[in-house]
Amino acid sequence: MxxxxxxxxxxxxxxxxxxxxxxxxxxxxxxxxxxxxxxxxxxxxxxxxxxxxxxxxxxxxxxxxxxxxxxxxxxxxxxxxxxxxxxxxxxxxxxxxxxxxxxxxxxxxxxxxxxxPRQIGVPGEAELQGKGVSYCATCDGPFYRNQEIAVVGGGNTAIQEAIHLTHFAKKVTVIHRRDSLRATAVLQEKALANEKINFIWNAQVSEILGADGVEAVRIKHNDDSASVLPVTGIFVLIGxxxxxxxxxxxxxxxxxxxxxxxxxxxxxxxxxxxxxxxxxxxxxxxxxxxxxxxxxxxxxxxxxxxxxxxx
CATH class of the missing domain: 3.50.50.60 (FAD/NAD(P)-binding domain)
Known part of the structure; x- marks a missing residue:
């Protein structure tokens, strides 16, 4: 050799x-x-x-x-x-x-x-990474005690982490591009029954808003309408x-x-x-x-x- x-x-x-x-x-x-x-x-x-x-x-x-x-x-x-x-x-x-x-x-x-982490690739995501944009609920969840936050995704990881985040946040809004979740039935049942979790269906985040930190997310709905959701953090959990x-x-x-x-x-x-x-x-x-x-x-x-x- x-x-x-x-x-x-x-x-x-x-x-x-x-x-x-x-x-x-x-x-x-x-x-x-x-x-x-x-x-x-x-x-x-x-x-x-x-x-x-x-x-x-x-x-x-x-x-x-x-x-x-x-x-x-x-x-x-x-x-x-x-x-x-x-x-x-x-x-x-x-x-x-x-x-x-x-x-x-x-x-x-x-x-x-x-x-x-897989990113959603929208304006504000890179600029506010670590300042309200997170890819790990286990890492960053405790920073959002009594705050309103968003989760992007509908698979097992996203829904499991959304449930985990309810231990800290006042309100968790799951934004999903379809009208049903891909997570396993057990996780879906837990999330849908959790009073701290809200869902926005048939929609995608089009922009993350904020100067020194996340202040809101702009949402594009599948019917081409748009809305703004005030949040202090967004967890992108799409793998x-x-x-x-x-x-x-x-x-x-x-x-x-x-x-x-x-x-x-x-x-x-x-x-x-x-x-x-x-x-x-x-x-x-x-x-x-x-x-x-x-x-x-x-x-x-x-x-x-x-x-x-x-x-």
């Missing part, structure tokens, strides 16, 4: 990748973390994180990721800012081609490419997309939505030395804390594969 450039390459620099990088650098493994943008992933777009342990007063998404990055750098983690064009994860020598044409090799690889464009999906096992299937130790089946962690994994909950834990698990599994950890 040709001598690899690195023992371990981590693709993606969000919470999972940075934690894996921290563990690897601290273990003095020759490691490279590749990130196409700034380290931090989706958390950089989160205005405020109020549920990460050890930050009792909360922390901005930027500050949390800045501290994670600094922690990994303290142990000398090598980083490279570049886009990955393709990967070949088969065999003992994993190959990663960058968009520059450079090819890097490693004995082990951890895939932490993450995911992104997430896997960041898997550069991944060799023919080599990996994925679920129906393109997220990577792993075992409990974060190993990708049929590919010795290949692991996945964070939001790119097929799983139910996508939180900063479990992404970080998976990153640590994946790195320790990689150390075992490399023969560094016993047992």
């Amino acid at each position: 040709n001598k690899p450039d690195y023992q371990l390459i981590i693709v993606g620099g969000g919470p999972a990748g940075l934690t894996a990088g921290l563990y690897a650098a601290r273990g003095r493994i020759k490691t490279l973390l590749i990130e196409k943008g700034a380290t931090g992933g989706q958390v950089l777009m989160t205005d405020w994180v109020d549920n990460y342990p050890a930050f009792a007063d909360g922390v901005t998404g930027f500050e949390l990721m800045d501290k994670m990055t600094a922690h990994a750098e303290r142990f000398g983690l090598e980083k490279k800012f570049a886009a990955v064009e393709s990967l070949d994860l088969r065999g003992d020598l994993k190959k990663i081609r960058l968009d520059s044409g450079e090819i890097l090799t490693a004995q082990a690889v951890i895939l932490c490419t993450g995911a992104k 997430v997309k896997a960041n898997n464009e550069a991944l060799p999906l023919e080599q990996l096992q994925t679920d129906a939505d393109g997220f990577l299937i792993t075992d409990s130790e974060m190993a990708c089946p049929g590919l010795p030395g290949v692991y996945a962690a964070g939001d790119i994994r097929s799983k139910k909950f996508r939180q900063i804390i479990n992404a970080a834990g998976e990153g640590a698990n994946a790195e320790l599994s990689a150390e075992h594969y490399l023969g560094i950890l016993p047992g």
Whole structure:
């Protein structure tokens, strides 16, 4: 086997990748973390994180990721800012081609490419992201105590999260483009019976209004009429997309939505030395804390594969 450039390459620099990088650098493994943008992933777009342990007063998404990055750098983690064009994860020598044409090799690889929320793509959505526009009710619901908010979507996630939001909000209005929900019957029954949940059927959000925060949403109804709904927050819950464009999906096992299937130790089946962690994994909950834990698990599994950890 040709001598690899690195023992371990981590693709993606969000919470999972940075934690894996921290563990690897601290273990003095020759490691490279590749990130196409700034380290931090989706958390950089989160205005405020109020549920990460050890930050009792909360922390901005930027500050949390800045501290994670600094922690990994303290142990000398090598980083490279570049886009990955393709990967070949088969065999003992994993190959990663960058968009520059450079090819890097490693004995082990951890895939932490993450995911992104599906957006509705209307004016005001990008501008007010983190300022009333949210894609995670579990993350941001407690910020909306006794307020009136909107939920976009009609599937299981949207309706389940709408029910969850009633624990905080005074009123939750579900905006759905059809005249019936796609969620399972049990969830529909719970939502329709909840006095805090209202429904606007056959309608779509056409604009999110507000200056420093969400103040209202403009709604276009299927009969071409329009209305404005005053709210202080809007949760867009129409699913997430896997960041898997550069991944060799023919080599990996994925679920129906393109997220990577792993075992409990974060190993990708049929590919010795290949692991996945964070939001790119097929799983139910996508939180900063479990992404970080998976990153640590994946790195320790990689150390075992490399023969560094016993047992």
